[in-house]
Amino acid sequence: MRYETAILEMIRTSEDHMTAEQVFLALKKQYPSVVLATIYNNLNSLCQQGKIRKISMEGSPDRYDRNTRHDHLVCRRCGQLSDVQLADLTRELERQTGVSIDGYDLRIRYLCPRCRAELAAEAEEKS
Structure with a gap:
């Protein structure tokens, strides 16, 4: 849960449309033991809950955005x-x-x- 809250706040306040890799690198500064699989699991969960949205574009990694x-x-x-x-x-x-x-x-x-x-x-x- 602690990662989910931090990830949600990061996506909601970001001016960019972050990739999972970018979220991982940013969160690793605060939580050095976090792994990329945890980031993907939390991003998927947040999308399923409707708290953030995933933007998929051909030829680019998925990006995540606030749900406004x-x-x-x-x-x-x-x-x-x-x-x-x-x-x-x-x-x-x-x-x-x-x-x-x-x-x-x-x-x-x-x-x-x-x-x-x-x-x-x-x-x-x-x-």
């Missing part, structure tokens, strides 16, 4: 994940689908400013 209403911007080049606050679309989605929706996870793919600048610089070098 928000969506994400995902850079299609570097994979950077950023929170974005958009209007809640639940009622509109329910109207369009004709079913009651418990929740949704909107991920908008885009090119982040850093990647856009890098690509522009690469194109400039080529010309």
